Amino acid sequence: MKIDILTLFPDMVRPFFEHSILGRAKRDNHITVGIHDFREYSVDKHQSVDDTPYGGGAGMVLRVEPVVNALRAVDEEHTALRILMTPQGLPYNQERAATLAKNKHIIILCGHYEGYDERIRDYFDVEISIGDYVLTGGEAPALVVCDSIVRLLPGVLNEASPEEDxxxxxxxxxxxxxxxxxxxxxxxxxxxxxxxxxxxxxxxxxxxxxxxxxxxxxxxxxxxxxxxxx
Ligand SMILES: C[S@@+](CC[C@H](N)C(=O)[O-])C[C@H]1O[C@@H](n2cnc3c(N)ncnc32)[C@H](O)[C@@H]1O
Missing domain, CATH: 1.10.1270.20 (tRNA(m1g37)methyltransferase, domain 2)
Structure with a gap:
């Protein structure tokens, strides 16, 4: 399986794929992992990825251009399953993990700030929430999803059987x-x-x-x- 993660904090995400079962899955080529800083796809000279909300109000909103540019760079033809992490998404559970694990290529967007420009949603196939609480960013939720999926891939768990879990x-x-x-x-x-x-x-x-x-x-x-x- 190919996993691409779009994040503003690649250093938070990277170590997760270097240890334990996920580290081994990567070394044994069960997964290939791309971690992309979507700030690099920003369209202005200050490399900004967020802006104030139209209509006023608190917090900053993630802009649509850097996200869509990053998506096009890693998945030009839209062949991957694109997952948006949000507390407003479908509740995550083992059944959903098993369904996601059937994909050959997934892309996960980690949000930040107050929320997404609503138009970002049009470029994703599924929105997932890891629970009814709000975290500061989508990195921890994305890693929860990755961990739960990777351990289900054939050959990743040696002795233990995920069907017993x-x-x-x-x-x-x-x-x-x-x-x-x-x-x-x-x-x-x-x-x-x-x-x-x-x-x-x-x-x-x-x-x-x-x-x-x-x-x-x-x-x-x-x-x-x-x-x-x-
Ligand atoms: C502070 S939250 C934004 C919450 C947003 N204002 C709302 O009420 O829906 C920032 C980012 O963290 C991530 N996030 C926070 N809680 C999450 C959860 N329970 N499940 C999945 N992602 C979550 C999402 O990527 C979200 O865009």
């Missing part, structure tokens, strides 16, 4: 344990030491259901409904 099957994941067997009087459930894989599987499934019902009754209801309609 929370949300992938509409449930939260079961509890995990590792050594020691007993810690301050709290023992690992016997079943996990039994070596009986069928029983362990059944226990995990049960725990996953219990946990989802308790912590996320909304997900649990959805899961039951889906099963009923199958």
């Amino acid at each position: 929370s949300f992938s099957r509409g449930l939260l994941e079961y509890p995990h344990y590792t050594r020691p067997r007993v810690f301050e009087g709290r023992a690992v459930p016997e079943i996990l030491l039994s070596g009986d894989h069928a029983k362990i599987e059944a226990w995990r499934r049960e725990e996953s259901l219990k946990r989802t019902k308790k912590r996320r009754p909304d997900l649990y209801r959805k899961y039951l409904e889906k099963r009923k309609n199958r």
Whole structure:
């Protein structure tokens, strides 16, 4: 997958792709990453990317020209999926991550300031929000999206399987344990030491259901409904 990020703060974004699983995904050529400072596509001599809003009011507005020029430089024919990060976008979740992960090329715009010149929206395919809160810029949201997508790409996670993760099957994941067997009087459930894989599987499934019902009754209801309609 090719990932292009348009940002005013490339140094905030760059290190994220140098470490851990994303760093490895890049080194192993599962992803190629382009980080573009769209200030370089500004149309005036001061390299400004924002301006005061027509009609007055607080804050600065991102101008349309630098963004559209940057888009044309990295995706002339508009073959990539163009994603705009905004708290006004579609709520982000695992299902959406799985859909985005099917694209060969994505471009993500990180906003800043009070907001976008509304005409910028016409050049994007999808608007995404990572939650009902407002951050200062789109860099953290863009990285959330990248992380969640890259780990789903075939071959990126070695041993772990993303299908086991929370949300992938509409449930939260079961509890995990590792050594020691007993810690301050709290023992690992016997079943996990039994070596009986069928029983362990059944226990995990049960725990996953219990946990989802308790912590996320909304997900649990959805899961039951889906099963009923199958
Ligand atoms: C201060 S915010 C602008 C918020 C805007 N005034 C509004 O109320 O919709 C600046 C930028 O941060 C990013 N951002 C902030 N919160 C976000 C969220 N929850 N999801 C996605 N992007 C977000 C967007 O790129 C946004 O353009």
